[in-house]
Amino acid sequence: MIYPVHAEVEQQMRPGALSEQGFLGPTESVQSVLETDEQTLAKLGVTHVTIADRLETILLNVIQQKFTDLAGWFDRMTSFPNFDAPTIAPQFSLNNLPDLGSGYLVGKLHIFIKQWRGFQECPWGCPANSRLGSIDFLILNRETGESFTGPGLIVHLIREHHFFEGQQSPYRVDPAKAIRVLAL
Numbered sequence: 001m002i003y004p005v006h007a008e009v010e011q012q013m014r015p016g017a018l019s020e021q022g023f024l025g026p027t028e029s030v031q032s033v034l035e036t037d038e039q040t041l042a043k044l045g046v047t048h049v050t051i052a053d054r055l056e057t058i059l060l061n062v063i064q065q066k067f068t069d070l071a072g073w074f075d076r077m078t079s080f081p082n083f084d085a086p087t088i089a090p091q092f093s094l095n096n097l098p099d100l101g102s103g104y105l106v107g108k109l110h111i112f113i114k115q116w117r118g119f120q121e122c123p124w125g126c127p128a129n130s131r132l133g134s135i136d137f138l139i140l141n142r143e144t145g146e147s148f149t150g151p152g153l154i155v156h157l158i159r160e161h162h163f164f165e166g167q168q169s170p171y172r173v174d175p176a177k178a179i180r181v182l183a184l
C-alpha cells in the first residue's frame with residue numbers, strides 16, 4: 001500500500017534542501033520510486049520490516065562493538081563510505097576482500113561505518129534518531145563479495161515510509177541487493 005507523499009515532503013528530498021546530495025534526484029518522482037521498490041519487495045517476498053529490523057540489529061551491534069573496544073576505535077575507523085566523495089569508496093569483491101583489522105564483523109558480514117557530527121533528518125519530519133541518524137555504512141558479505149552502502153537513517157525510512165531513497169541519490173539502498181547481501 002503506497003500512501004501519497006505530500007509535495008512539501010518531496011521538496012525536502014531534493015538536492016540542497018535537507019541534505020546537500022538529496023534523497024531524490026532533481027526531477028525524479030518519489031511516488032514512482034516507492035511504487036517500483038514496493039513491486040520489487042513483493043516479487044522477492046521480503047517485507048520492509050524484515051529488511052529494516054535486520055539492518056538495525058546489525059548496525060546497533062556494530063555501534064556496541066565500537067563502544068566496548070574504545071582502544072581499537074581508531075584502527076577500525078575508515079574514511080568510507082563518504083557519499084560526498086563516492087568515487088573514493090573501495091570496490092570490494094571475493095578477490096579483493098578487506099583485511100579484518102578495520103571495520104567490524106557480524107557473522108559473515110563485514111561492516112564499515114562513518115560517524116558524522118550532525119544527524120540526518122527524516123524528510124517526513126519525524127523526530128531524529130540519535131543512534132543511527134549520524135552514521136553512514138558499508139556492509140560487505142564476505143562469502144559472496146557483494147556489498148552495499150547507505151545512511152543509518154535508512155532503517156527508519158524503510159520501516160516507516162517504505163523509502164529506499166531515489167535512483168539518482170548516492171544514499172540509495174538497492175532493495176534487491178540489500179536482500180542478497182543480508183541473505184534474507
Ligand SMILES: [Zn+2]
Nearest residue numbers: 122124126160
Ligand atoms: Zn520519518
